[in-house]
Amino acid sequence: MKTRITELFGIRHPIIQGGMHYVGFAELAAAVSNAGGLGIITGLTQGTPEKLAKEIARCKEMTDQPIGVNLTFLPGFANPPYPEYIDAILQGGVRIVETAGRSPEAYMPALKAGGVKVIHKCTSVRHSLKAQKIGCDAVSVDGFECGGHPGEDDVPNFILLPRAAEELSIPFVASGGMADGRSLVAALALGADGINMGTRFIATREAPVHENVKQAIVRATELDTRLIMRPLRNTERVLANPAVEKIVEIERTKGTATTIEDIRELVAGVYPRVMQQGDMDAGAWSCGMVAGLIHDVPTVKDLIDAIMSQAEGLIRQRLEGMLAG
Numbered sequence: 661m662k663t664r665i666t667e668l669f670g671i672r673h674p675i676i677q678g679g680m681h682y683v684g685f686a687e688l689a690a691a692v693s694n695a696g697g698l699g700i701i702t703g704l705t706q707g708t709p710e711k712l713a714k715e716i717a718r719c720k721e722m723t724d725q726p727i728g729v730n731l732t733f734l735p736g737f738a739n740p741p742y743p744e745y746i747d748a749i750l751q752g753g754v755r756i757v758e759t760a761g762r763s764p765e766a767y768m769p770a771l772k773a774g775g776v777k778v779i780h781k782c783t784s785v786r787h788s789l790k791a792q793k794i795g796c797d798a799v800s801v802d803g804f805e806c807g808g809h810p811g812e813d814d815v816p817n818f819i820l821l822p823r824a825a826e827e828l829s830i831p832f833v834a835s836g837g838m839a840d841g842r843s844l845v846a847a848l849a850l851g852a853d854g855i856n857m858g859t860r861f862i863a864t865r866e867a868p869v870h871e872n873v874k875q876a877i878v879r880a881t882e883l884d885t886r887l888i889m890r891p892l893r894n895t896e897r898v899l900a901n902p903a904v905e906k907i908v909e910i911e912r913t914k915g916t917a918t919t920i921e922d923i924r925e926l927v928a929g930v931y932p933r934v935m936q937q938g939d940m941d942a943g944a945w946s947c948g949m950v951a952g953l954i955h956d957v958p959t960v961k962d963l964i965d966a967i968m969s970q971a972e973g974l975i976r977q978r979l980e981g982m983l984a985g
């Protein structure tokens with residue numbers, strides 16, 4: 661399948677694995693890229709620019725296909741050394757960066773001077789247009805369904821994607837709720853040039869996370885996510901567990917007076933405990949509603965091959981057949 665996204669990134673299939681905290685290590689990124697998609701290492705998860713450089717080198721030993729690095733620009737006080745992370749990316753020979761969070765505007769000159777193709781992940785048409793204006797090559801349009809941070813507008817992909825198609829001239833991929841060939845064909849029909857998946861890629865054999873995480877996603881239904889940190893205007897979609905129910909209760913009681921201190925112990929430092937130790941109730945961790953569509957833990961290659969063959973079958977048989985009939 662050829663789309664503006666496969667052409668832009670030089671990949672075989674229009675499928676991207678979004679950056680994921682404590683999931684986006686070399687093993688997963690390499691598996692996705694080897695299977696013909698675009699694998700992405702999560703920059704900040706590595707901890708320092710030096711460690712990111714090592715992770716890029718490790719990934720490049722596992723694949724000769726294009727890979728990307730995610731740079732998440734955190735809200736508020738946290739300020740990692742982004743210029744040094746960008747140096748590590750350029751020195752490592754990576755030429756694709758997925759940015760997310762705040763606008764990447766301040767870092768665009770450095771990225772562009774290094775010949776990097778930038779795909780910015782955003783949750784609204786207005787932020788997508790801003791990304792286009794500041795020189796991003798593509799956007800990942802993240803609907804309300806998505807795992808992680810869906811923004812504050814709450815527009816689901818059935819509306820958001822065609823709206824993005826109406827306004828944007830650069831290519832974009834559909835993100836949030838994508839799981840299989842049906843998602844891909846629907847995303848293409850709505851005007852996207854491919855898909856970005858997070859949660860689906862966690863439940864794969866190669867994802868370097870504890871088996872408990874994969875099984876929790878397989879067990880979860882589409883009813884099992886919750887939105888937290890809404891009063892802080894930093895909304896996150898996470899999998900329900902007792903810690904998350906506690907956060908929801910605190911936020912319900914305190915309303916707009918909620919501060920990060922009220923919930924800090926339930927959200928800070930949780931990822932290594934969940935992803936590496938399999939302590940599923942350690943606190944809040946991102947998960948999409950798409951968990952309801954995830955019933956197995958395949959290899960990344962089997963997953964991507966199945967998506968592409970299901971998409972082809974849908975286009976050639978189901979859709980074409982309806983026209984003929």
Ligand SMILES: Cc1cc2nc3c(=O)[nH]c(=O)nc-3n(C[C@H](O)[C@H](O)[C@H](O)COP(=O)(O)O)c2cc1C
Pocket residue numbers: 677678679680681683702730732759760761781802805806807808809835836837838856857858859860945946947948949950
């Ligand atoms: C466990 C987890 C961690 C994530 N961490 C990040 C992150 O650090 N930076 C980022 O830009 N997006 C992050 N995301 C969002 C994903 O890259 C992707 O946009 C999202 O998962 C898409 O929605 P889906 O889960 O329905 O596929 C994370 C998602 C999950 C599920």
